[in-house]
Amino acid sequence: MTIKKVHSPQIKVPATYMRGGTSKGVFFNLTDLPVAAQIAGKVRDSLLLRVIGSPDPYQKQTDGMGGATSSTSKTVIVDKSNEPDHDVDYLFGQVAIDKPFVDWSGNCGNLSAAVGSFAISSGLVDPSRVPDNGIAVVRIWQKNISKTIIAHVPMTNGEVQETGDFELDGVTFSAAEVQVEFMDPADGEGAMFPTGNLVDDLVLPTDIVSSGSVKATMINAGIPTIFINARDLGYSGAELQEAINSDQAALSMFETIRAYGAVQMGLIKHIDEAAARQHTPKIAIVAAPIDYVSSSGKAIDKEDIDLNVRALSMGKLHHAMMGTAAVAIGTAAAIPGTLVSQAAGNVERESVLFGHPSGTLKVGAQASQVAGQWKVNKAVMSRSARVLMEGWVRVPTDVLDC
Template sequence: MTHIPQICIPATYMRGGTSKGVFFRLEDLPFAAQLPGAARDALLLRVIGSPDPYGKHTDGMGGATSSTSKVVIISKSTQPEHDVDYLYGQVPINDSFIDWSGNCGNLSSAVGPFAIANGLVDPARIPHDGLCTVRIWQVNIAKTIIAHVQVANGEVQETGDFELDGVTFPAAEIQLEFLDPADEGDGEGGGAMFPTGNLVDTLEVPGIGSFKATLINAGVPTIFVDAAALGYDGTELQAAINEDKAALARLEAIRAHGAVRMGLVAEASQAAARPLTPKVAFVASAKDYVSSSGKSVRASDIDLLARAMSMGKLHHAMMGTASVAIAAAAAVPGTLVNAAAGGGTREVVVFGHPSGTLRVGAEAMQADGQWAVRKAIMSRSARVLMEGAVRVPGDSF
């Protein structure tokens, strides 16, 4: 019997924010996988170890959670005034496809360090010591992200004292700027930040109920509902949601019908084919709670509570793109997020999530009756966990 040998592909395993993923330079991928299509997806699925009916990713690099089953492809940018193109793929655990419909805000923080370390940024722009500004073109959503990466002795500085709830150890801070983060999809609003034209809509979900919702395209298309409308108080941790099959089904139904209302799919049944977007999240006014690490979070230290679903499960912290959506919605008076934060005009909010707290900011403005966010800002950290090569069977793509 003839056996196909494995092939080696240069790769880097990185943490970015509260996520982990396998990073590739486009030029290092086998030629057949350098272009979009079945070969590329098959290769990357095999790298991660999906689909896995056991739900463990034992035979791949995936971590068997939505936060750790991700792939990233980086290349020299094709866009003027940008350093690199950044393509992100979310890999489902049990399904044989990759969702390319959105961005990962957490892994966005690892793109700048990867680009610098892999020679994709002009050396003349890298200081010996200080901050290096990396101009990133996010291919999935056609948006610009600016990463400010700390450099020491001409190399990326990864260690530091910046602490991020949801990440065990401190590291060097990386500030991210998401420019014009509103999505430009084909929703009812013609690509507006609020695709229906409303700050609050009534979302009818057959068999589930009727919900007030803020539907926003910023960072990632997101459906915000009040926690109380779902029977929650906003302090829930993962077990309270993820071990409740009825709750997961209810939240997925809300997500699917919200996707239709936002113009992302024609029918609710089509939402299953794009589990990455939109997100569904619930918010509540600030109150005391204990995070998943046992840390006490005081109501006086936060503006609101927020919980978000990722790939059908409650996220252990908060997705970076959903954080942008929270910042944008909080900056617009009249949204459910702004109301949960106490109303009024605000450019910065601190929200409580299952792992702790996060501070985010957004610059919102209104012109001709339409709201827009020009920039959203947050801090993350990133670190190389392993570099070298991944191996996959030669006939896997």
């Protein structure tokens, strides 16, 4: 007699699928998660991996909500905040595509634009702070990096206003503008420049760069980021995704540089640890303005931008620009002497307009020196956000058996 195996049923978890900036992710109210997943640990990670559809050796995430890119393999957990003068806590999980791993080491700047909207619509913001018409100011505590984000969410007739005329390069359709302020954006604790230098010699194996080192600006702002001059790696700074993502040798080179930079920044102790910290640091190449045609076919005139930047996320060249990396760009551009500032003309500025693969983006930042240390009070950029679907995600109950 053959005994039929009994498979576990699926459970339903309330969730909202949202676009924020040039990213998409699955949003959860903390209290809607299964009790065992309401605390950090293996059960939570197992649940989120299954929701997104990872690990997937085919790298398609077909059996989940992920879109098989770093921009679409994301999760967000929001809860009422106990922090003074904050409305909600925001926790971001970057889900690896082909590995059983959720990276909690940094923020997602793009999805930050959707947190305020989600919080209001979910009833997590005190109604007295939300006008029927006008702008709701949502004070967000970013738990990954212990920083404050202020989202300015437009409201119409008591509802979040999502449609509008604001256009964001990298997003097909226009939407309502959401201004996002990243307060005191130096990431985590310690100095904005962890090595104490605006520019370092990043020591690398000679099979990566023949000279054995490359100039780099390593900054903790928005998200830990390593900036390198594009020309030092054989690039123009105007590349689109295919030029780098189709080149496995190039991707391997960038990952090696990222690992060595992470050690020099003090984020990890050995380069082998970089594989378990995919979300941070980011690595980007910078160049003086040059003409190029964006991925949408839009002509970008060098006279209309301050510099070109190309950044990698989760091992691939990003199709536009990560929001947190944009904060790092704006911050570094405001500090004369960094490689970003040099590419942009090395002049004092309070905002910078840079070119990326999908078009352009403007970000503002004001820098000053306090007791010999550089400080930026806030970085500001405009994004947009929209609910794509809401209801429940379903996952097999065995994901909770960790």
